[in-house]
Amino acid sequence: MKNDFYKYCILKYKHNVFLEESINIGILVFFSNNSKFSFTYSKNLSRIKYIYDNVPEKTIKEYLKRIELQIKRFSHIENDIFHSLEVNDLRNFISKNLLAIDSSSLQFSECKHNLQYDFHNEFIEEVLIKKFLIDDIKHFSNQPKEPKLLQKYFSNLKGLDFERINRNEKKFYIDYQLKNETGSVFTFDYAWQNGSLNLVKPISFDLKEPKSIAEKAYKNLGQFIDLEENAKNQNLRFDLILGKPSSKSLFKEYDHAVKLLEKIKFSKLIEEDEIVEYATKTSYEITKDL
Structure with missing residues (x-):
């Protein structure tokens, strides 16, 4: 009615x-x-x-x-x-x-x-x-899980006075861009200085298919091999924050992906349960001389 x-x-x-x-x-x-x-x-x-x-x-x-x-x-x-x-x-x-x-x-x-x-x-x-x-x-x-990894990292840096940190020399960057030999640009969400310049990139393997995990690992392996000369010549380190699959049935594929990424030169792998420790290390290194 x-x-x-x-x-x-x-x-x-x-x-x-x-x-x-x-x-x-x-x-x-x-x-x-x-x-x-x-x-x-x-x-x-x-x-x-x-x-x-x-x-x-x-x-x-x-x-x-x-x-x-x-x-x-x-x-x-x-x-x-x-x-x-x-x-x-x-x-x-x-x-x-x-x-x-x-x-x-x-x-x-x-x-x-x-x-x-x-x-x-x-x-x-x-x-x-x-x-x-x-x-x-x-x-x-259906959204990628990388932003959650970044949020966990950056939330543990909150409280830092980045303006004061960068007053005398640049120690922390947001959206740092790196060009390879062909001119292609790679953007890293964060970068911080402690001798080497450490470029932070999240890689989540919280996917549904074993094949997708392997494909993502190989894709990233190829990209960072392409940037090895940049890392060598510019004193860079690639800090890769890795997200683990939610499904235990995919842990074996994830372990294989980690082994592939370990082949990347000038890199450091940070697994999900190590993010807080890594953020603490970042904070200490960029503030210790202030």
């Missing part, structure tokens, strides 16, 4: 209550035409695990399962009580029955209220999911 309406709230994750940023991980929809709820959420929490370290994954998943069970229970209630719900009432319903309004990392947004017109419930649900949730998760899960 023309007077039917739907309401929806976005379930958001806030890693730090003091920050304004949040990430959509679920969406709750209520349809007045049948007094039913729909709740869709990220099953693997790929976005928040990609962006943040130390995510309480088990706790979050337990909350999500509880909310889902409650939604299923209320969706089986056959009465008209929800037809009279206004936006604020729905928010109170969520607070009392699904998730309390407090300072925890999971919070529902303010609810939106729209007329349904002649659109089917499934169509509206699909549109909302594509707009706020599913496409974003698919896009994000």
Whole structure:
């Protein structure tokens, strides 16, 4: 009917209550035409695990399962009580029955209220999911994992006064560019000086296929062999931060990839669990003479 309406709230994750940023991980929809709820959420929490370290994954998943069970229970209630719900009432319903309004990392947004017109419930649900949730998760899960390795490294350098460090001589660079003999330009996210100039590059092997890991290792091996003369003539070192596969079944391929990269001259390999130690070393070396 023309007077039917739907309401929806976005379930958001806030890693730090003091920050304004949040990430959509679920969406709750209520349809007045049948007094039913729909709740869709990220099953693997790929976005928040990609962006943040130390995510309480088990706790979050337990909350999500509880909310889902409650939604299923209320969706089986056959009465008209929800037809009279206004936006604020729905928010109170969520607070009392699904998730309390407090300072925890999971919070529902303010609810939106729209007329349904002649659109089917499934169509509206699909549109909302594509707009706020599913496409974003698919896009994000296909992104390269290198930025996470860099974030872990640089976050452990925060607090350094880079302007003071570089006041007398250049000791730390961002987006350092290196040209090979043919004029091709290679950009390194960071570079720092301690005798040699150490060029930092992340290489993630968190891939799905053994073949992809081998191909990526060979590609990088070829690129750095091409830059060996630069390293020799300019006193460079290639500091390669390596990301390990999530799947244990690919550890053998990863070990093989590491052995291939060990053939690169003028290089240092830093595995994922060594990033903090490597960042500490960077900090010490570029500040020890200040």
